[in-house]
Structure formats: C-alpha cells, structure tokens
Amino acid sequence: MKALGVILLFSFGALMVYASLGLPAHGDASAPHHRDVSVTGSPGAAAYYIRNAYRDAKTINMVTVTLGDYRGIDTLGETVVVFTAGMACYLILRRKKG
Amino acid sequence: MIQPSKSLIVAVVSRTMIPYLQVFALYVIFHGHYGPGGGFQGGAMLAASLILGRMALGGERAEAQFRSVWGSPLGAFGALVFATVGLVAVFFGGEYLNYSYLPLPLDDLALVRSYGILFIEIGVALALTGTLVAIFDDLVEGHEEYD
Numbered sequence: 390m391k392a393l394g395v396i397l398l399f400s401f402g403a404l405m406v407y408a409s410l411g412l413p414a415h416g417d418a419s420a421p422h423h424r425d426v427s428v429t430g431s432p433g434a435a436a437y438y439i440r441n442a443y444r445d446a447k448t449i450n451m452v453t454v455t456l457g458d459y460r461g462i463d464t465l466g467e468t469v470v471v472f473t474a475g476m477a478c479y480l481i482l483r484r485k486k487g
Numbered sequence: 488m489i490q491p492s493k494s495l496i497v498a499v500v501s502r503t504m505i506p507y508l509q510v511f512a513l514y515v516i517f518h519g520h521y522g523p524g525g526g527f528q529g530g531a532m533l534a535a536s537l538i539l540g541r542m543a544l545g546g547e548r549a550e551a552q553f554r555s556v557w558g559s560p561l562g563a564f565g566a567l568v569f570a571t572v573g574l575v576a577v578f579f580g581g582e583y584l585n586y587s588y589l590p591l592p593l594d595d596l597a598l599v600r601s602y603g604i605l606f607i608e609i610g611v612a613l614a615l616t617g618t619l620v621a622i623f624d625d626l627v628e629g630h631e632e633y634d
Contacts (some may be wrong), residue, residue, distance in 0.1 A: 398564075401505050416559055418498045422611050444597065445538035445597055445600060446586075446597055446600040446601050446604060447595065447597040447598050447600070447601045448520045448600075448601045448604060449520065449521050449522075450519065450520055450522060450523075450537050452525075453519050453520055453525055453604060453608075454604065454613070456525065457525075457603075457604035457608060458586060458600055458603070458604055461573070461586075461607065462583070462584060464607065464611065465566075465569050465570065465571075465573065465584070465607075467527075468565070468566050468569055468611050468615075469566055470564045471562075471614060471615060472562050472563065472565075472614055472618050474618065474622070475558075475559060475562050475617070475618035475619075475621045476559070478621070478622045478625045478626070479559055479625055480619060482625040482626060482628065483625050485629055
C-alpha cells in the first residue's frame with residue numbers, strides 16, 4: 390500500500406513536469422494570455438490592464454491596481470478566506486475554562 | 488501564558504527589532520501604490536512583529552502591547568472595512584467596489600480610485616494582522632489546555 394502511494398506520487402509528479410513543458414516561456418508576448426485579442430476574438434484583459442492601469446487609478450503599481458481595483462471582489466474573497474481560517478482556529482482551538 | 492525568553496540576546500534583539508519591524512510594515516502597506524508591497528504583505532509583517540513580541544518578551548508584556556482578545560475583532564473589522572468601502576460605492580450610485588463613486592472631495596475620479604485602493608489595502612492589512620495574531624494566540628491557549 391505504501392509502495393502504491395509512492396508510485397502514484399511520482400507518476401503524478403512526472404505528469405505535472407510533463408505538463409509544465411507545454412507552458413509558454415516567461416514574458417512571451419505571443420502567448421495566448423498576453424495577446425491583445427484572445428483566441429475567441431474578445432479583447433484580452435492583460436493588455437488592457439497594462440495600458441490603462443495608470444489612467445484609470447493614478448497608481449504607479451499596476452499590480453496593485455489589478456489586485457485592488459479591477460479584481461477587487463477577488464481580493465475581498467481572499468481577505469474573507471484568511472478571516473475564515475482565523476475563525477476556524479478560534480472555534481476549534483479556543484475552549485472556555487471550567 | 489508564554490514565559491519571557493531566558494536568553495538576554497533574544498530579549499534585547501527582539502525588543503530592538505519590533506518597533507522597526509512595525510514601522511517597516513506600515514511602509515510596506517502604504518508603499519503598495521508605488522512598488523512591491525500592499526495590505527497582505529504589510530499585514531503579515533505587522534502580525535509577525537506582534538508574534539515575535541509574544542514569543543520573545545513573554546505573554547505578559549505582549550498583552551500590554553496587543554491584547555489577545557483584540558485579535559479576532561480586529562480581523563473582523565478589517566474585512567468589514569473592505570466590504571463597507573464596496574457598500575459605500577453602491578450607496579452613492581455605483582457598482583459594488585466601484586471606487587469612482589466614493590464620496591471624496593476630489594475632482595479627479597482616477598485619484599478617487601487610488602484612495603479607494605488605499606482604503607481596501609488598509610482593511611486587508613488590519614484583517615491579516617488581527618487574524619494571524621488570533622491564530623497564534625488560539626494555538627498557545629489550546630496548548631495550555633493540555634499541559
């Protein structure tokens with residue numbers, strides 16, 4: 390049973406490494422997620438963010454604009470996740486004395 | 488309650504480091520607009536400085552610095568700040584989290600968005616600080632229960 394687990398672990402690891410070989414190179418401008426127009430013909434989000442982040446929010450760091458403004462609800466979700474983790478620890482670990 | 492560290496070096500070094508860590512954490516939070524940084528990173532650093540105080544200086548002095556009952560309420564308050572900024576935008580006629588509609592006395596709507604991002608970053612930082620310190624305190628308290 391233990392040997393099976395190890396074999397499964399390594400085969401999934403090999404699968405992950407094999408899949409990562411198909412990823413586009415870092416900073417490849419022709420990669421699908423960096424194109425102005427996506428494969429389905431809709432405008433790409435990344436190019437819009439890079440061009441308009443400063444115009445829209447007067448903030449130099451476009452990562453912050455993407456995180457806090459364009460993707461604000463996602464960040465709200467992340468904050469709630471952290472808070473939920475804290476609440477789970479509170480409920481599981483903290484016990485009233487006596 | 489954690490006992491203070493018996494090592495003089497640990498006590499002196501952490502006592503010296505904690506204020507600088509906290510100032511740097513604030514810098515990281517507010518520098519998020521201009522470079523690497525932001526609410527998550529700064530909040531985690533602020534929590535790390537408080538946890539360092541708890542581990543090195545002992546529970547009694549750490550309680551004076553940041554009481555353990557404040558952790559969870561501060562975390563909830565931070566998440567609430569974030570959600571409230573979104574609701575204020577709805578109240579003034581925009582979409583949820585559309586910072587252009589925040590009622591700030593500025594002509595430039597892009598600048599209003601910038602301040603909106605700052606508000607939510609502060610909310611994120613408070614949520615992170617409170618929650619991480621609360622998790623540490625919960626772990627310590629649970630540990631005492633089984634001593």
